[in-house]
Amino acid sequence: MLNAIKLSKSYKSGKVLDAVSISLEPGKISGLLGRNGAGKTTLFKILCGLITPDDGAVQQDSKKAKPIGAVIEEPGLYTYLNAYENLKLFAQIQAAPADRTSLENYLTQVGLPLDRKDPVRNFSMGMKQRLGIAIALLNAPDILILDEPFSGLDPTGVASLIQLIKTLAQQNIAILVSSHLMAELQKSCDYLYVIDQGKIVNEGPTQTLLNALISVYTLTGTAIEKAQSLQPYVLHAETNTVTINCEHIPVSVVLRSTLEEGFEVHSCVPNISLEQLIIPLNA
Numbered sequence: 001m002l003n004a005i006k007l008s009k010s011y012k013s014g015k016v017l018d019a020v021s022i023s024l025e026p027g028k029i030s031g032l033l034g035r036n037g038a039g040k041t042t043l044f045k046i047l048c049g050l051i052t053p054d055d056g057a058v059q060q061d062s063k064k065a066k067p068i069g070a071v072i073e074e075p076g077l078y079t080y081l082n083a084y085e086n087l088k089l090f091a092q093i094q095a096a097p098a099d100r101t102s103l104e105n106y107l108t109q110v111g112l113p114l115d116r117k118d119p120v121r122n123f124s125m126g127m128k129q130r131l132g133i134a135i136a137l138l139n140a141p142d143i144l145i146l147d148e149p150f151s152g153l154d155p156t157g158v159a160s161l162i163q164l165i166k167t168l169a170q171q172n173i174a175i176l177v178s179s180h181l182m183a184e185l186q187k188s189c190d191y192l193y194v195i196d197q198g199k200i201v202n203e204g205p206t207q208t209l210l211n212a213l214i215s216v217y218t219l220t221g222t223a224i225e226k227a228q229s230l231q232p233y234v235l236h237a238e239t240n241t242v243t244i245n246c247e248h249i250p251v252s253v254v255l256r257s258t259l260e261e262g263f264e265v266h267s268c269v270p271n272i273s274l275e276q277l278i279i280p281l282n283a
């Protein structure tokens with residue numbers, strides 16, 4: 001659907017992208033994870049045709065005139081207009097259908113209330129993101145690119161945006177989302193690319209990538225800190241919570257012995273940081 005092949009870009013300050021290759025597929029959500037300044041926005045701008053790479057190419061097989069919809073950096077909105085008026089204006093600028101039914105469908109699709117008539121300057125960050133996505137969807141793109149869409153959102157806002165992104169993927173849109181936060185991408189993406197200093201340093205199906213790297217888990221359960229079976233692996237323990245490192249043994253085996261000992265595990269949450277993913281698997 002979209003292939004970026006060996007994209008490189010330098011500014012006077014130095015190389016920002018170094019032979020970056022990614023591919024996006026219909027119905028799949030891909031994540032681009034990297035620290036601030038890693039090159040995410042530059043890559044997105046190249047994918048959208050806003051800047052040209054020094055080297056490499058972007059190929060995509062869409063037949064549409066405007067195959068890519070994007071929200072890069074903050075959604076650019078007219079803050080004195082309301083959501084409907086913003087959408088109508090962008091639809092007219094982009095020569096997309098601007099009739100009331102079509103526009104209201106977009107607002108409903110992204111979960112914005114139709115009865116909200118006040119200017120978007122009053123909107124929460126989450127609502128602005130949703131409106132930005134509605135604008136990006138105006139030309140029914142095959143590919144949707146969202147740059148740091150979770151920044152500035154509270155946990156409820158993050159959860160509902162993840163839901164929206166998943167719903168859009170079910171409509172066969174290929175989606176690329178960037179973030180410097182693991183948790184959001186872990187929850188939303190089928191495939192992850194990790195970028196550092198302009199290079200893709202790690203990539204793979206999200207679960208495969210994480211399973212290969214995760215060895216630290218936080219378990220909760222009543223008096224679980226007393227379980228003898230966990231003692232060889234404990235990094236940190238407090239009442240009803242234990243953090244274990246099971247580098248040399250599958251966590252499922254450890255959990256089975258804990259259950260056999262008579263302790264109930266209420267949750268088992270993997271701990272992984274961006275730093276761990278920046279070290280390539282084959283390093």
Ligand SMILES: Nc1ncnc2c1ncn2[C@@H]1O[C@H](COP(=O)(O)OP(=O)(O)OP(=O)(O)O)[C@@H](O)[C@H]1O
Pocket residue numbers: 011012013016034035036037038039040041042043180
């Ligand atoms: N137009 C430009 N001219 C010169 N340097 C630039 C330009 N745009 C970006 N850079 C530099 O390129 C590097 C990568 O920037 P980029 O915005 O792509 O990173 P990012 O991963 O999106 O970071 P952030 O999350 O902070 O936006 C940074 O060092 C930045 O200062």
